[in-house]
Amino acid sequence: MSVQPLRLAPLHIPGYAVKKSGIVWLYPDGAWCAENQIIAFCNINLENLAGGKDNPFAKETVLQAALAAPAAGRLRADPETSFGGYLDFLGVQAWNADAIIGFLETDEDATPVPLPMRNCMLTGKLLTGLANFGTGLLPGWHTETRAWRQDSPCLPKTLLSLAMCDARGPLRGDQEAFIELFEASQTQCHIVVASNDLLVPNAIYLREQFERDKSAFNLIAHDIEQAIFNGPVKPTPQDHFFVGLLLDSLRTSPIRETHDIITGAGLQKTSLPAAIILSANAEQMHILRHKTLAYHLQIYHFQFAAAGPATKAWLLASFEHVARTIASIKNDYENLFNAVLGEVDAKFMILNRMSSSGREDLAFYAPFDTPLAQTLAHIAAKEINLMLHELTATYPIDIIDIDSIAAEIGGAQHLPDGVHQSGEMQSRIRAKIIRLIP
Amino acid sequence: MLYSLAIPKLTDHPAAIRLESRYPQPGAQLPIGAKLADISMDLSSIVAQNCPPISFHRIVLREKFFLRAWLFEPGQLCPQGACIAILSDTEDEPADAAIARPARIMTAGITYHPGMWMGQAV
Numbered sequence: 001m002s003v004q005p006l007r008l009a010p011l012h013i014p015g016y017a018v019k020k021s022g023i024v025w026l027y028p029d030g031a032w033c034a035e036n037q038i039i040a041f042c043n044i045n046l047e048n049l050a051g052g053k054d055n056p057f058a059k060e061t062v063l064q065a066a067l068a069a070p071a072a073g074r075l076r077a078d079p080e081t082s083f084g085g086y087l088d089f090l091g092v093q094a095w096n097a098d099a100i101i102g103f104l105e106t107d108e109d110a111t112p113v114p115l116p117m118r119n120c121m122l123t124g125k126l127l128t129g130l131a132n133f134g135t136g137l138l139p140g141w142h143t144e145t146r147a148w149r150q151d152s153p154c155l156p157k158t159l160l161s162l163a164m165c166d167a168r169g170p171l172r173g174d175q176e177a178f179i180e181l182f183e184a185s186q187t188q189c190h191i192v193v194a195s196n197d198l199l200v201p202n203a204i205y206l207r208e209q210f211e212r213d214k215s216a217f218n219l220i221a222h223d224i225e226q227a228i229f230n231g232p233v234k235p236t237p238q239d240h241f242f243v244g245l246l247l248d249s250l251r252t253s254p255i256r257e258t259h260d261i262i263t264g265a266g267l268q269k270t271s272l273p274a275a276i277i278l279s280a281n282a283e284q285m286h287i288l289r290h291k292t293l294a295y296h297l298q299i300y301h302f303q304f305a306a307a308g309p310a311t312k313a314w315l316l317a318s319f320e321h322v323a324r325t326i327a328s329i330k331n332d333y334e335n336l337f338n339a340v341l342g343e344v345d346a347k348f349m350i351l352n353r354m355s356s357s358g359r360e361d362l363a364f365y366a367p368f369d370t371p372l373a374q375t376l377a378h379i380a381a382k383e384i385n386l387m388l389h390e391l392t393a394t395y396p397i398d399i400i401d402i403d404s405i406a407a408e409i410g411g412a413q414h415l416p417d418g419v420h421q422s423g424e425m426q427s428r429i430r431a432k433i434i435r436l437i438p
Numbered sequence: 439m440l441y442s443l444a445i446p447k448l449t450d451h452p453a454a455i456r457l458e459s460r461y462p463q464p465g466a467q468l469p470i471g472a473k474l475a476d477i478s479m480d481l482s483s484i485v486a487q488n489c490p491p492i493s494f495h496r497i498v499l500r501e502k503f504f505l506r507a508w509l510f511e512p513g514q515l516c517p518q519g520a521c522i523a524i525l526s527d528t529e530d531e532p533a534d535a536a537i538a539r540p541a542r543i544m545t546a547g548i549t550y551h552p553g554m555w556m557g558q559a560v
Contacts, residue, residue, distance in 0.1 A: 284549060284550060285549045285550070285551070286549075286550065286551060286552055301492065301550065301556045301557060302492065302556075304556070304557075321552045357547050359448045359449065359493075359495070359545065359547065360544075360545060360546050360547055361446075361544050361545055362544055362545075362546050363500065363544050364471070366471050367471035367472070367473055367498045368546070374549070375496075375548050375549060375551075376546055376547065376548060376549070377493070377494065377546075377547035377548050377549050378547050380549055416449065416451060416481055416491065417479075417481050417491030417492070417493050418493060418547075419491060420481075420491045
């Protein structure tokens with residue numbers, strides 16, 4: 001047996017002093033840890049040496065280092081590394097890469113050499129500074145979260161998820177902090193997950209968001225401002241929250257964004273995404289279209305309850321329902337791919353749809369109007385899955401075959417509503433995504 | 439004889455099932471294949487996720503009946519097995535007769551449509 005000291009990995013950013021909170025250990029002293037297992041984390045604070053509050057992560061507020069074990073062994077955490085209370089949240093101590101933070105008892109005989117922890121960096125863009133609450137991993141309400149390995153020797157490529165929770169779960173995992181993703185692979189990819197909490201990220205919405213310029217956005221914002229704040233229905237605080245999130249969703253496309261990251265080379269700026277994840281589940285058969293400005297949106301049904309009365313009145317008066325067909329959805333995909341690929345060298349990964357269900361006991365199809373895909377969810381899913389295969393002939397698309405994974409391990413148990421997966425199914429999807437990362 | 443239109447058993451998990459749409463009016467003569475109602479099923483209580491796992495289903499009749507009365511309104515929660523409507527095989531069957539059995543139905547997963555109670559805001 002040997003006892004290997006654990007130390008922090010170097011974390012240098014020219015022009016900034018790196019401060020850290022006390023270390024929060026995720027496992028008790030004596031726990032057995034696998035190599036690459038996230039065993040602790042701390043919050044990071046960057047102090048601008050030139051003075052002022054500017055720093056590359058100023059908009060994201062939360063910056064954390066999740067610490068992965070560099071080898072397998074029994075954890076012996078140094079209790080002096082945790083301060084308790086707010087001091088395990090606030091960046092109060094200089095980051096010192098020579099500091100020993102604990103030990104690993106390993107089964108092998110080896111000369112004790114301090115092993116650097118592996119830093120997995122986490123950050124998130126808060127919807128508003130008011131959403132900066134809570135403690136733990138990635139606390140607060142984020143419109144976008146990011147993760148990457150800090151020890152990456154070169155600038156990592158970006159994997160951007162614009163998908164629904166069918167990809168968010170496999171990517172962010174049970175604690176929404178990318179832990180399973182880091183533990184499952186050594187991927188050097190920079191992962192960006194757009195939250196899409198309010199609007200369904202379907203192809204037509206994403207294309208309009210990508211192509212919308214500032215003047216088009218200002219027209220939308222002006223219309224909303226007039227309708228909500230000068231309209232016939234008095235707005236409530238719920239209206240303010242709802243349209244605030246709505247405007248934030250419509251303003252910019254995450255596809256156009258680059259990000260600052262800290263790597264072994266210091267502070268670097270990422271390129272535009274090399275891969276973009278989409279959900280076929282987002283392509284539903286109805287969508288709302290603004291009657292005069294002609295933009296589209298689809299609000300998650302369950303989020304309507306959060307809208308205030310002025311917002312509901314505006315939605316009723318200003319939007320019309322538009323039916324979609326498989327052909328129009330295909331056209332929406334093509335328009336999205338053409339628009340994005342004209343500017344970004346990326347490929348797409350699309351999670352397809354579960355296309356069968358044990359809950360159905362259909363004996364005949366006569367009661368349902370044709371085309372059946374307009375009404376029957378699993379016919380629509382089958383046709384959309386086939387359509388995705390057609391698109392792969394023309395566009396750089398990898399299909400994450402949810403349909404076959406669920407069929408193989410059991411849809412009723414692992415995908416009870418057709419969208420939200422079990423942990424086992426998420427791990428299979430995660431592995432598939434990791435294999436497809438460019 | 440009277441027959442019940444019962445919410446089918448869709449899952450072994452705890453689920454919130456809501457009546458979303460009713461199609462025929464009381465008194466209507468219903469052929470085999472008549473669409474009766476749409477329901478939603480919310481599995482939030484078993485799957486902790488960022489959005490509620492909601493699916494939609496249509497109940498279709500497999501026998502010929504008359505619709506006598508609806509017992510639930512759109513928007514109401516109705517447990518699995520709950521009787522949401524009364525059917526009869528003649529138009530003038532006494533309303534106080536005993537329920538003979540549940541009507542034979544089939545259930546299909548459907549896509550969301552704006553006529554559902556859930557979408558009434560827009």
